[in-house]
Amino acid sequence: MTFQEFLNVAFSPVNTILSVLLGLSVVYWLFTILTGLDIDIGIHSDVDVEADIDVPDSHFHAPDHDPTAWMHFLKFLNLDIVPVTYFLTLSLLITWLGSFYLNYFLPLPVWAGVLALFPLMIIGMLITKVMLKPLNPFFREINHKGEASYAFLGREGRLKSSIQDDKIGMMEVFIGSDPMTLMVRSKDGTRLEYGTRVMIVDEEPEKRIYYVQQSMRY
Numbered sequence: 001m002t003f004q005e006f007l008n009v010a011f012s013p014v015n016t017i018l019s020v021l022l023g024l025s026v027v028y029w030l031f032t033i034l035t036g037l038d039i040d041i042g043i044h045s046d047v048d049v050e051a052d053i054d055v056p057d058s059h060f061h062a063p064d065h066d067p068t069a070w071m072h073f074l075k076f077l078n079l080d081i082v083p084v085t086y087f088l089t090l091s092l093l094i095t096w097l098g099s100f101y102l103n104y105f106l107p108l109p110v111w112a113g114v115l116a117l118f119p120l121m122i123i124g125m126l127i128t129k130v131m132l133k134p135l136n137p138f139f140r141e142i143n144h145k146g147e148a149s150y151a152f153l154g155r156e157g158r159l160k161s162s163i164q165d166d167k168i169g170m171m172e173v174f175i176g177s178d179p180m181t182l183m184v185r186s187k188d189g190t191r192l193e194y195g196t197r198v199m200i201v202d203e204e205p206e207k208r209i210y211y212v213q214q215s216m217r218y
Contacts, residue, residue, distance in 0.1 A: 001104070012103060013110045014110060015099055015103065018096045025092060029089070078133065078136060082132050090131065091121070094128060095120050098124065099113070099116065152182060152210060154201075156173075156199045157171050157198065158198070159184070159192055159194055159195060159212075160172050162192065162194045163185060164190070166189070168183050168184070168185055169184055169192075182200075182210050185210075185212070186211070187211040192212070199213060200212055
């Protein structure tokens with residue numbers, strides 16, 4: 001395969017988006033390795049959140065009582081253990097390789113190549129699950145930065161969404177200069193508005209949900 005053939009296949013109508021995403025993921029990891037910084041994407045909106053997504057360790061945390069098929073699917077892929085950035089990067093690489101070699105050895109019409117991406121994505125996620133499974137004990141013990149898990153009880157921060165009763169919302173906490181987003185509920189069910197300064201006073205087993213109440217310090 002010549003370099004020109006490589007470029008033609010990698011940036012064909014079917015593979016261009018995958019190639020760009022893979023390139024961006026490489027830039028992300030190089031940036032993370034060289035600077036030691038990570039990109040925290042917060043959702044700043046006054047909404048109630050039903051899904052339990054834990055950003056600080058880049059995991060999806062699905063409570064055991066959550067009956068939704070989506071949460072069960074995430075747990076099936078071990079995304080309540082494996083950092084999402086690791087999983088997505090490896091899944092993208094495997095999908096890209098599958099699509100690249102499929103279109104190289106068996107040139108397909110654009111529509112057929114696009115349709116083939118869906119089973120390739122599913123296969124990529126399943127292969128990624130198997131490949132990362134031996135690392136699950138390691139991921140259980142540390143977060144995505146290789147640091148020990150933080151103790152959040154007693155820490156204060158601001159709500160990034162309103163919470164009330166059993167609704168799950170988001171809270172931003174700073175560990176030094178590092179912003180972290182936790183999934184929280186109101187301790188006594190009282191409505192707490194977006195932007196309210198709160199304190200973590202309790203947590204559910206395995207630190208999946210934190211309970212907060214309004215802080216006395218403003």
